[in-house]
Amino acid sequence: MPSPEDISQRIEAAIPGSRAEVEDYTGGGDHFRATVTAEAFAGRSRIDQHRLVYDVFGAEIGGAIHALSLKTLVPQQAAPQPQTAEQPTPTQ
Amino acid sequence: MSSNPVRDLPMSPGQPAPPEPQGAPSGESNPIREAIAEAIAEHKVILFMKGTPEAPGCGFSARTVAALQSLDTPFAAVDILPDPRIRQELSAISDWPTIPQLFVNGELVGGCDIVTEMYESGELAQALL
Numbered sequence: 001m002p003s004p005e006d007i008s009q010r011i012e013a014a015i016p017g018s019r020a021e022v023e024d025y026t027g028g029g030d031h032f033r034a035t036v037t038a039e040a041f042a043g044r045s046r047i048d049q050h051r052l053v054y055d056v057f058g059a060e061i062g063g064a065i066h067a068l069s070l071k072t073l074v075p076q077q078a079a080p081q082p083q084t085a086e087q088p089t090p091t092q
Numbered sequence: 093m094s095s096n097p098v099r100d101l102p103m104s105p106g107q108p109a110p111p112e113p114q115g116a117p118s119g120e121s122n123p124i125r126e127a128i129a130e131a132i133a134e135h136k137v138i139l140f141m142k143g144t145p146e147a148p149g150c151g152f153s154a155r156t157v158a159a160l161q162s163l164d165t166p167f168a169a170v171d172i173l174p175d176p177r178i179r180q181e182l183s184a185i186s187d188w189p190t191i192p193q194l195f196v197n198g199e200l201v202g203g204c205d206i207v208t209e210m211y212e213s214g215e216l217a218q219a220l221l
Contacts, residue, residue, distance in 0.1 A: 046209070053219060062190060071205065
């Protein structure tokens with residue numbers, strides 16, 4: 001039975017640069033809800049964005065994974081990331 | 093990216109075409125697939141769901157029906173539960189793994205997540221015009 005962490009790791013491994021937050025919303029290990037943020041979604045329709053994620057799991061969707069509810073975002077749509085200390089220091 | 097089932101076939105230019113994959117239903121007569129394609133073509137708004145609008149068999153189907161009903165949209169509904177081949181063939185046509193599936197003007201709009209998102213943003217009402 002996949003865990004939310006498994007699902008999240010598989011999405012992030014399959015879609016380069018993606019971030020996936022996954023919860024098991026029934027606690028039963030087969031109904032998951034994922035919010036996936038990826039640059040790869042840019043310029044794609046919602047349908048195609050969701051297909052990219054569903055394609056990671058193939059026939060498991062509807063099988064071991066009874067439901068995978070999706071919300072897909074391109075990074076600009078997601079909440080802005082807090083600035084980190086790695087910001088380059090302006091010179092002079 | 094095309095999610096066409098033929099994408100994994102080896103395509104090397106100059107080589108003879110690979111033999112037809114075994115068990116591939118394409119090209120064969122497939123009455124269920126044809127009936128589904130016909131239903132999609134014939135109805136402006138058609139929902140493939142578990143159960144019926146009056147008695148949905150799944151929360152996702154129920155939510156999708158509720159969105160359509162609250163927009164007063166007339167729609168055709170097909171219950172996929174009586175025969176597992178309906179779901180199989182539908183997903184083969186639409187390249188979409190889950191139920192429900194809403195089609196408008198012959199195009200897949202989405203499943204419950206997308207329909208709900210579009211309902212909330214007002215896009216669904218636009219798409220149904």
